[in-house]
Amino acid sequence: MIYDTIIIGAGPAGLTAAIYLKRxxxxxxxxxxxxxxxxxxHSPKVENYPGFLSMSGVEFADKLVEQAMVQGADxxxxxxxxxxxxxxxFTVKGDRADYQARSVILATGSKHRTxxxxxxxxxxxxxxSYCAVCDGAFYKDMDIAVIGGGNSALQEAILLSKTSKSVTVIQNLPFLTGESKLIEQIEATDNIKVILSSVVAKILGxxxxxGITIKNExxxxxxxxxxxxxxxxIGQKPENESFSDAVKLDERGYITADEGCIPDGYEGIFVAGDCRSKSVRQIATAISDGAAASVAVCKYLG
Ligand SMILES: Cc1cc2nc3c(=O)[nH]c(=O)nc-3n(C[C@H](O)[C@H](O)[C@H](O)COP(=O)(O)OP(=O)(O)OC[C@H]3O[C@@H](n4cnc5c(N)ncnc54)[C@H](O)[C@@H]3O)c2cc1C
Known part of the structure; x- marks a missing residue:
């Protein structure tokens, strides 16, 4: 069978695209x-997805899968x-079989380094936690640490310092590697402390x-x-390597696309969710990409 679309990845982006395309x-x-x-x-509690006060990630995922199946997606x-x-x-080469379609949406997500x-x-x-935007509110008025010293870590520390009692930034190198403006902000924030040249050696409890055991390098x-x-x-890794022959990856492995989720210069390939180059990686933005990519696919297929 030749499908209209094959979606690679059944996360929020891919499943949203499936729901829209089936409709x-x-x-x-x-x-x-x-x-x-x-x-x-992997998230026991999601409290920032609009329309739902609180739910577990599994509960949310189950509902998405069910909705895509009820709409008739394979x-x-x-x-x-x-x-x-x-x-x-397009032929998508799978581990178990090959699959054919007139268009492909890459919705492969990314993985946090652990x-x-x-x-x-x-x-x-x-x-x-691996995401201050997702989980920061759970640590209001508490003592927390941010592991890492690059731009993302420093941005997370600054964001968390507004709600948490204290934030300790722990960096393995003898210096912070983020932009100087962020470093200045870190230094000027009273409830942020920095520990350099130290790695997390053990998780306690x-x-x-x-808490943690840290080891001075x-x-x-x-x-x-x-x-x-x-x-x-300490970084994120998109899961795009397998598709580097089909679509261009940026220096960090993400796929650059416009607001319609169309990578420049490719016919019939679309990209949605955390695997594309973007500033906010959340369910809300993944779902928004899924919707945009499906509309772009419909226009492409005619
Ligand atoms: C612990 C944790 C807590 C979080 N909490 C929140 C929160 O509270 N609120 C919030 O908004 N966001 C939260 N997030 C972020 C949110 O989960 C992501 O932004 C969102 O899932 C991205 O959706 P996606 O569909 O783009 O990618 P993903 O959810 O990563 O889905 C991509 C899917 O593609 C699959 N895949 C990859 N490569 C292939 C391949 N080659 N073949 C087949 N399948 C493939 C992967 O296995 C994966 O299932 C959290 C993330 C984590 C890890």
Whole structure:
């Protein structure tokens, strides 16, 4: 079968595109390699998605998947490994099979880099976060740390300092690597403290997150620090490498596209959600991309 559209990635962006396309009477296949619903399934509590006071990420993801299925989208578990175009037809090369369509939406998302420490997964959403915009409000008037010293980490620290009691920035290098304007702002903020040349060596707590052990990279000395929560801001990685032959990636691996989610210079390939170059990576922006990409696909298919 040749689908109207194959969507790679069943996160909020991909599933929204599927819902919109099915409602426009297009045949749609969504391919997902890991978890139907995408990365939001890792969040125990979402409180910033308009229209819902509070819900778990899994609850939200389940509803999205159900809605896409009720609309009639085919959703399959397979990893897309590449895209080949022949005339007007795209072949998406999967792990289990090859799939064909007249258009493709890349909605592969991105992954936060993790510390890779014991306890990290267990306390994710319960003391360990990767997103100040998502979870900052849960740490109002509390003592927290931001791990990292680049632009994202410093922006997160400044944002969190407005609601949290204290913010400790912990950076592995002997200097902060963010822009000088951000560094000046960090230095001028009373409730932000910076610890340099230190890495997180251990996550503390058995049933409840209690803090971290940091290790000084120069002296090797270790110290235990109590925090109500930590925000890990050591980078994100988009999942676009497999498609670098089909579409141009920027220096960080993201795909640049216009407001309509159309990458410049490509016919029939669209991009939506966290995998595209953008300033805010949230459910709301992923969903907005899914809607925009589906409208662009409909225009393209005619
Ligand atoms: C712990 C956590 C808490 C968060 N909390 C919030 C919050 O409270 N509020 C908020 O707005 N946002 C939150 N976010 C961010 C939000 O989850 C993302 O912005 C959103 O999920 C992005 O949607 P997406 O569809 O673009 O990508 P994703 O959700 O990342 O989905 C992409 C999907 O594509 C799949 N995929 C990738 N490559 C392939 C391939 N080659 N073949 C097949 N499938 C592939 C992936 O497995 C994934 O399921 C949180 C994120 C995390 C990790």
């Amino acid at each position: 426009a009477n297009k045949s749609v296949l969504v391919l997902e390699k890991e978890t139907f619903g995408g990365q939001i399934t 959703i399959d578990m397979d990893e897309a490994k590449g895209i080949v175009k022949d005339g007007d037809i 510390l890779g420490l014991e306890g990290e997964e267990k306390f994710t959403g319960e003391g360990i 058995t049933d409840k997150f209690e 120069e002296t090797g000395a270790e110290s235990d620090l109590s925090f109500d929560g930590i925000f890990v801001a």
